[in-house]
Amino acid sequence: MTHDGKKLTGLVAATFTPLTQKGEVNLSVIGQYIDFLVEKQGVRKIFVNGTTGESLSLSVDERKQLAEAWCQKGKGKLEDVIVHVGCSSLKDSQELARHAVEAGADGIAVISPTFFKPPNAASLRLFLQEVAAAAPALPFYYYHIPSMTGVHLLALDVVEGIEKVIPSFRGLKFSGSDLLDFGQCVSCSPGHWTHLYGMDEQLLAALAMGADGAVGSTYNYMGSTMNKVLCAFDKGDLEQARKLQFQMQEIILFAIKQGFNLAMNKQLMSEMSGISLGPPRLPLIPCDVTKAQVVVQKMYSVLGEQQ
Numbered sequence: 001m002t003h004d005g006k007k008l009t010g011l012v013a014a015t016f017t018p019l020t021q022k023g024e025v026n027l028s029v030i031g032q033y034i035d036f037l038v039e040k041q042g043v044r045k046i047f048v049n050g051t052t053g054e055s056l057s058l059s060v061d062e063r064k065q066l067a068e069a070w071c072q073k074g075k076g077k078l079e080d081v082i083v084h085v086g087c088s089s090l091k092d093s094q095e096l097a098r099h100a101v102e103a104g105a106d107g108i109a110v111i112s113p114t115f116f117k118p119p120n121a122a123s124l125r126l127f128l129q130e131v132a133a134a135a136p137a138l139p140f141y142y143y144h145i146p147s148m149t150g151v152h153l154l155a156l157d158v159v160e161g162i163e164k165v166i167p168s169f170r171g172l173k174f175s176g177s178d179l180l181d182f183g184q185c186v187s188c189s190p191g192h193w194t195h196l197y198g199m200d201e202q203l204l205a206a207l208a209m210g211a212d213g214a215v216g217s218t219y220n221y222m223g224s225t226m227n228k229v230l231c232a233f234d235k236g237d238l239e240q241a242r243k244l245q246f247q248m249q250e251i252i253l254f255a256i257k258q259g260f261n262l263a264m265n266k267q268l269m270s271e272m273s274g275i276s277l278g279p280p281r282l283p284l285i286p287c288d289v290t291k292a293q294v295v296v297q298k299m300y301s302v303l304g305e306q307q
Contacts (some may be wrong), residue, residue, distance in 0.1 A: 128162070260295075
């Protein structure tokens with residue numbers, strides 16, 4: 001839900017963090033990046049400093065600089081800037097939550113700590129509560145991504161009764177393939193919560209389960225196609241929605257065979273947008289550019305020049 005009481009819906013691009021060739025944060029291309037999303041992809045909402053943005057490889061200071069730059073340069077162009085503030089350290093998360101308010105973010109999201117893991121849903125809820133309390137006026141989202149955190153709690157258990165302890169709670173970003181858990185989250189939640197799905201390659205299934213929108217990395221460069229999936233679904237044209245989702249799946253499956261990972265994903269965005277986003281940060285290693293180019297060719301052959 002945004003500041004004006006609207007629910008957060010539709011496509012949200014999880015932004016990559018631009019780095020220089022030397023691996024330093026490169027704020028200079030963020031304006032161009034925003035223009036590409038808005039003008040070429042029809043995407044006006046972003047999720048900053050998440051998994052795609054390599055947030056846990058960045059320092060607190062770098063994350064602050066990025067949050068500020070995205071909020072500042074997005075003014076008047078973007079509808080929503082959600083800043084992920086999750087860290088292993090509660091204190092760092094709280095500091096980033098407070099900073100997100102100053103930066104002008106429209107909401108914050110938090111993943112579970114990943115080194116010392118919460119032993120149960122109640123302990124994770126306590127952690128989330130402490131972070132949310134640092135920015136009580138900002139809409140707060142739980143970011144569920146068990147494949148990366150290694151915390152395999154049901155999202156349903158985490159969000160049960162959460163509004164009693166986090167009045168600013170407005171929903172979740174569900175980046176998991178468990179549609180049973182996701183469906184129950186939708187089914188058992190109040191209507192003003194928003195349910196954003198995070199596995200781009202099966203968005204249509206989540207829409208059928210009641211997703212309000214989606215957060216994903218491929219919406220950076222396949223947003224225009226995936227916006228058409230949302231349109232077709234809204235009109236009840238399942239055949240068209242499936243056709244487009246299957247095309248997107250074909251591309252992702254092809255990319256996986258080429259070694260699809262964050263480094264390749266970032267390179268794909270560089271190739272598609274013409275903006276140099278640089279390499280990922282260690283321990284990730286740069287992608288073989290020719291492999292990314294092969295995937296770009298596949299994208300054009302499947303989708304035509306509509307990208």
